[in-house]
Amino acid sequence: MHESCSVFVDAAVESGGPRPLEDEVTDLYLDHRGALLRYLFSFGLSPQDGEEVVQEVFLALFQHLRKGKARENLACGNLLQNLPPQNLKGWIFRVGHNLALKRRTQSGRESFAANHQTLWRNHWDTAPGPEEQAIDCQRQARLLAAVRAMPRRDQSCLHLRAEGLRYREIAEALGISLGAVALSLGRSLARLSRADAR
Amino acid sequence: MTMRYDPHIPDRELVQLADAELPAVRSSEARVHLENCVTCRARQDELERARERFFSARSEEFAAQVPAVDSSAALLRARMAGLASEREVPGFWSGRHRAALAGLAAILVLAAGVAWWMDGYRRYPLKPDANLTPGATLSVSREQLCSAPEADGLRVIPAALAGEVFHSYGIRGPKPRNYEVDYLITPALGGATDVRNLWPQPYSRGAWNARVKDALEDRLRTLVCRGAIDLYTAQREISTDWIAAYRKYFHTGTPLPEHARFFKDRPWE
Known part of the structure; x- marks a missing residue:
């Protein structure tokens, strides 16, 4: 069972x-x-x-x-x-x-995009001063910006994976194949690693 | 034209391997390759680091936006009851009477639902009340903790102390074996046997129950003793929001099935 x-x-x-x-x-x-x-x-x-x-x-x-x-x-x-x-x-x-x-x-779409940007700006503006935290914040900003620049399907795959969904469940949620989920996540994490390394 | 042969594992497969989503045969091949290939191991680390950092950034950005559950579950129950009662209304009710009755029922059910929810939330908290159980630690080092044998399952909370904990949470006559009087910060991570570090955690409260928290405690101790995280971080994360810590360290949004029956600490009886 x-x-x-x-x-x-x-x-x-x-x-x-x-x-x-x-x-x-x-x-x-x-x-x-x-x-x-x-x-x-x-x-x-x-x-x-x-x-x-x-x-x-x-x-x-x-x-x-x-x-x-x-x-x-x-x-x-x-x-x-x-x-x-x-x-x-x-x-x-x-x-x-x-x-x-x-x-x-x-x-x-515009009002949603504005809402999303505002959420992030609030997060960024409230970051405290120490240099290490500022660097972390910059890195986080780069990563989140890189995700927002991705096609919607890639963003969805990443966010669903972040919530712990298995590939089969992501495929079901988005109505795509397992192979498409794997391709999307591989491509997205490669982009994230480039953004992380900058 | 000649095709250039790339001997390394592609990013997609490295990600699938980390997610345990690579087919078994290919997974074995990839693991053997990784053992011998510095380049692929470095690439795997890069991808995992980027993933961890994105998940962490995302978690920080969204966590504060999630409203407290409070009355939303009661509202859902009221709306479900409203939908259910629509079907049960006999046919002779006219549209206006039926709408009025449904509205009245919804209001009554909402009130009952809020009361039910508040009572349930008080009696079966998913997380401890930060005012009653802020957490308390002993002054011990990582080396002392990690060199000592883990003995959580053998610890027995004195009956008087357990009674004090139940009383502080307003639980009268708790049923034996339904709860674990649990350490918010486990002694395996330096938690103290103190009423400020104990709370009644139910076994039956949905998926986020005492057994799942036990699995997190084991995981954190392992990470601390390996040096992957420091002791203070582990204590802070488990005492601030143990469910968020579970999600972070098990890379999952919901408890893993094997943890639903994880057994470590004794139930209260």
């Missing part, structure tokens, strides 16, 4: 029956909220917009599971019978990714 599947089954057995769907979705929300928010910030979303998108994602998950759209894994508990567990994280990030793109299109 898949590891995450067995965890849910164990929980159901220990508690004497299947848990309410709301509890399962809330646990998933608590586990993934921070990572999803940070990923959404990489699109330049504000904390408020990011929080709204995260809520939409988990409400969509709740609806999706209630409707039982994809009964592919009947061996698992009441939650996972409706969603293949190996795709769960990929599914969450895919929906978040699509909603972030939609929101960015609706509000105009």
Whole structure:
């Protein structure tokens, strides 16, 4: 049995029956909220917009599971019978990714770019004085600027990897092949190492 | 035209190797090559250094932007309950009545949800309350710690001290074996047996539970004793935000499956 599947089954057995769907979705929300928010910030979303998108994602998950759209894994508990567990994280990030793109299109790219720049400027301006920290800050600025200059797909692969997603989950989230994920990460880290060495 | 043969491992494969995503056969070949190739080892270090620095810069930039979880989980529960109740309303309710009922239900559920969440957060904290558990350390050196045998699992928190910890967190009648009265800074990293360094960490609170923290404690001690990080850094990071430290040192956003059943410290009983 898949590891995450067995965890849910164990929980159901220990508690004497299947848990309410709301509890399962809330646990998933608590586990993934921070990572999803940070990923959404990489699109330049504000904390408020990011929080709204995260809520939409988990409400969509709740609806999706209630409707039982994809009964592919009947061996698992009441939650996972409706969603293949190996795709769960990929599914969450895919929906978040699509909603972030939609929101960015609706509000105009410029305002998001400005928001992103402001976040970074605040970070930079508040850096304290010692020379070593200033050098670190400059290096961080170079690396973040190098990432922002990359194509959106490369940025997404990097940010999703930074959140601990496996290549299979990144591929699921972005709707691309495993090979494309590997190529993207190899290319992006090569660019980062050049920016780091400057 | 002649193709130029490059004997070195391409960047893509070095990155895949570090991510444990390279196919097994190629992975073995690459490891053998790396043992004998200074150039590839240096390149691998460059790529890993760039990755670590980017992840660290990103973490610093975004961490402060993540709002506290507070009522957002309760809001989600209320909205889920609202969606669920929409389906359960009998058909004879007209649209206006149905909307009013759903609105009222949502408000009631939101209030209940906030109360539920606050109660749950108080009783089952993912992280210690910084006011109650700021952390406390003994005055010991890295050499002293690393030369001593690790004995966390054998340590027993005195019952009176454990009672004081539960009391300070407002937990009445805690269920045996549901918690670990855990050191915020483990004695393996110089943490003191002091009420300021102890908190009730549940086993059941989602994925970020006591077993996962135990795995982090082991990892940090190993890194300190190897000289990869200094003792003060390890103490500071585990006491400031142990979940962020776990993500940083295990390179993952969520706990690794093998750590869900990691066993080191004794449960409270």
